[in-house]
Amino acid sequence: MKETTMSSLLPKASPSAGAAVSLENLVRTFGSVRALDGFSLKIEPGEFMALLGPSGCGKTTALRVLAGFEILDSGRVVVDGIDLSNVNARKRDMGMVFQSYSLFPNMNALNNVAFGLRMRKQSRSVRQKKASELLEMVGLADQAVKYPHQMSGGQQQRVALARALAIEPRVLLLDEPLSALDAMVRAELRDQIRQLQQRLAITTVFVTHDQEEVLSMADRVCVMSRGHIEQVATPAEIYARPSTAFVAQFVGISSRVPVKLSGQEVVIFDQRCPVRSGESSSVTGAADALLRPEDIAIEVSADGTGFVTRKSFLGAMTRLVVQVGDLSVRVDVRSDVGSDIELGTRVQPRIVARDVLVAPRKEVAILDVDAPYRPPQTAD
Amino acid sequence: MAPLVGEVAEAENEVVPSFSTGSSKRRRRVRWWRGVVLVLAGAFFLIPVYAGVKFSLQNNEHHFSFQAYESLASAPGFTAALTLSLKIALVTMVVSTLLMVPTAIYVHVRLPRLRRLLDVVTVLPIVIPPIVLIVGVLGVYPLWAKSSPYLLSFMYVILAMPFVYRSLDAGIGAIDLKTLTEASRSLGGSWSKTMWRVILPNIRPALLSATVLTLALVFGEFTMAQLDIWQTIPVWIAQFSVSSDGPIQVAASMIGLLGTWVLLLLVVSIDRSESRRNRKKLRSS
Numbered sequence: 001m002k003e004t005t006m007s008s009l010l011p012k013a014s015p016s017a018g019a020a021v022s023l024e025n026l027v028r029t030f031g032s033v034r035a036l037d038g039f040s041l042k043i044e045p046g047e048f049m050a051l052l053g054p055s056g057c058g059k060t061t062a063l064r065v066l067a068g069f070e071i072l073d074s075g076r077v078v079v080d081g082i083d084l085s086n087v088n089a090r091k092r093d094m095g096m097v098f099q100s101y102s103l104f105p106n107m108n109a110l111n112n113v114a115f116g117l118r119m120r121k122q123s124r125s126v127r128q129k130k131a132s133e134l135l136e137m138v139g140l141a142d143q144a145v146k147y148p149h150q151m152s153g154g155q156q157q158r159v160a161l162a163r164a165l166a167i168e169p170r171v172l173l174l175d176e177p178l179s180a181l182d183a184m185v186r187a188e189l190r191d192q193i194r195q196l197q198q199r200l201a202i203t204t205v206f207v208t209h210d211q212e213e214v215l216s217m218a219d220r221v222c223v224m225s226r227g228h229i230e231q232v233a234t235p236a237e238i239y240a241r242p243s244t245a246f247v248a249q250f251v252g253i254s255s256r257v258p259v260k261l262s263g264q265e266v267v268i269f270d271q272r273c274p275v276r277s278g279e280s281s282s283v284t285g286a287a288d289a290l291l292r293p294e295d296i297a298i299e300v301s302a303d304g305t306g307f308v309t310r311k312s313f314l315g316a317m318t319r320l321v322v323q324v325g326d327l328s329v330r331v332d333v334r335s336d337v338g339s340d341i342e343l344g345t346r347v348q349p350r351i352v353a354r355d356v357l358v359a360p361r362k363e364v365a366i367l368d369v370d371a372p373y374r375p376p377q378t379a380d
Numbered sequence: 381m382a383p384l385v386g387e388v389a390e391a392e393n394e395v396v397p398s399f400s401t402g403s404s405k406r407r408r409r410v411r412w413w414r415g416v417v418l419v420l421a422g423a424f425f426l427i428p429v430y431a432g433v434k435f436s437l438q439n440n441e442h443h444f445s446f447q448a449y450e451s452l453a454s455a456p457g458f459t460a461a462l463t464l465s466l467k468i469a470l471v472t473m474v475v476s477t478l479l480m481v482p483t484a485i486y487v488h489v490r491l492p493r494l495r496r497l498l499d500v501v502t503v504l505p506i507v508i509p510p511i512v513l514i515v516g517v518l519g520v521y522p523l524w525a526k527s528s529p530y531l532l533s534f535m536y537v538i539l540a541m542p543f544v545y546r547s548l549d550a551g552i553g554a555i556d557l558k559t560l561t562e563a564s565r566s567l568g569g570s571w572s573k574t575m576w577r578v579i580l581p582n583i584r585p586a587l588l589s590a591t592v593l594t595l596a597l598v599f600g601e602f603t604m605a606q607l608d609i610w611q612t613i614p615v616w617i618a619q620f621s622v623s624s625d626g627p628i629q630v631a632a633s634m635i636g637l638l639g640t641w642v643l644l645l646l647v648v649s650i651d652r653s654e655s656r657r658n659r660k661k662l663r664s665s
Contacts, residue, residue, distance in 0.1 A: 067562075067566055068565075068566075069562055069565075088565075089562070089565045089566055090565045090566070090567075090568050090569060090570060091568075092566075093568075094566055095566065095567075096562070096563065096566040098559050098562070098563060100556055100559050102556070102559045102560060102562075102563040103563075104560060104563070104564075104577075104578050104582070105555065105582050106578070106581035106582050115564070115567055115569070115577075116567035116568055119564075119567055119568035119569050119570075119573060120568055160563075163563075163567070164566075164567075167567060167568065173566075
């Protein structure tokens with residue numbers, strides 16, 4: 001008997017799969033707010049691009065412009081060399097999965113998936129066959145006759161994904177599709193989406209504010225702020241080599257440490273460190289170094305200049321807050337090491353990063369670790 | 381600070397039992413009042429209906445009889461009035477639906493800021509007396525329009541607007557119309573197909589409610605029809621009561637009332653039967 005595997009069920013990548021997308025100088029304003037302010041981005045065929053940023057940064061607007069749901073003030077949306085800026089949303093061949101469950105309540109799962117094919121005037125038998133295959137692909141073959149209100153949130157989003165894929169879209173658009181799901185379902189669906197995207201090689205644009213999703217799924221990440229791009233790079237680069245202070249603070253955790261610039265070097269914990277090239281190198285005057293927890297190592301020492309003020313168990317790692325003078329920094333250590341370190345333990349921090357990101361001094365501390373800590377007093 | 385904790389704990393110990401007792405007493409009182417309100421409201425609505433039914437089911441000697449209902453069909457002018465009312469109701473329902481459904485949908489999808497304005501505008505027909513409307517219209521409209529009974533339909537569209545718009549607004553508000561519309565559009569659905577296959581099926585209960593309310597309004601409206609000199613059912617009832625005995629007139633009213641109720645029950649049962657069908661499909665799968 002022939003074994004049914006997921007890869008055998010997946011539709012073959014269509015000729016239209018893997019379209020190149022180019023968003024050129026997009027401007028979209030809502031009243032006095034510029035949601036997109038000269039936003040330009042190129043997405044390679046078959047690439048999984050994530051748009052990441054805080055609420056109101058314009059990421060959803062960019063996705064909706066690409067889908068054709070927002071009219072541009074200026075700029076161009078080009079897919080496979082064709083300017084789609086003035087093309088109606090229904091003619092763009094873009095499958096979209098929405099944040100809120102968007103299944104049609106009056107149709108069962110099968111008919112929801114078949115809807116796009118029906119709009120394309122496919123015969124009933126073709127529609128049924130393809131919709132069944134897609135439901136099987138997302139693991140919901142047994143839910144075909146169920147209506148949306150009879151399915152869980154995770155199941156609904158799977159059906160929505162199958163429905164978006166059914167039309168063999170040129171670009172797959174995912175608008176925070178996992179944000180309404182619980183953690184376990186989210187992790188499972190995240191893997192499934194990534195697996196399908198890689199198998200079908202569909203150019204995918206994924207909007208989210210969840211860093212974990214972005215870092216684990218995307219080929220490249222576009223970090224956005226106030227309608228423009230802060231950095232476009234691979235997840236590893238975004239995390240390890242943020243090019244701006246905004247990216248460093250938004251992605252992952254950074255401790256902000258006031259430093260004195262000395263040419264292209266700074267001194268932190270009596271240690272000279274080179275300044276990272278890029279935006280950092282142009283900083284002058286008062287500055288802060290942005291340090292990841294893993295940029296700093298500690299050594300337990302009775303003569304250490306810092307002491308541990310807080311300790312959080314994170315599983316494999318333990319995060320410590322170390323106070324050095326008036327500064328507080330976060331440091332990650334392996335949990336087997338961290339378990340031996342008590343609050344108040346004297347430690348000597350040192351920078352292990354090859355260079356550090358430097359940003360203009362910020363007056364307001366962004367961390368909640370700045371409250372001065374006083375070690376327990378011993379009785380005389 | 382320890383005494384403070386003790387005080388709080390003590391206070392809680394004292395308060396909790398008396399609070400829960402008070403709460404259950406209040407709940408009983410609430411239930412009791414609910415029953416009274418229900419009985420009073422029921423009496424208010426049902427006593428006149430009971431009196432009407434009783435009156436229509438007696439003959440001239442005050443004995444039980446179906447005579448009024450039997451002679452209703454042959455009563456002079458009844459069939460013509462009923463036919464006219466049905467025709468006007470049909471046109472009103474069609475025009476009202478064609479006008480209000482796209483308007484309500486468009487406002488929800490594209491102009492949500494106008495919803496408040498529309499809420500106010502659609503209430504105006506309740507505030508403005510029908511007599512003012514019809515006198516104004518009769519004074520302005522050309523003769524050919526006034527000579528058609530369907531002018532009344534257009535007036536009734538205005539009168540029905542508060543009920544129709546509110547029904548539709550509630551129905552549309554219950555679904556995520558914007559997302560559903562966008563989902564349909566992204567899958568290649570034109571506006572007409574989106575409307576026909578996605579939106580209308582999902583607001584069907586609201587649409588049916590709006591239709592039934594319009595029908596009820598047309599079958600109950602007297603002032604405009606009387607002034608426009610068209611003998612609809614309410615006008616016929618009023619005129620017939622002058623020249624004939626009461627039971628037939630009341631029998632006609634009761635039939636109109638029951639007809640509306642039957643239609644309302646139909647609306648509810650259509651929804652229920654759909655839910656049953658869905659459950660049946662699910663079980664069979």
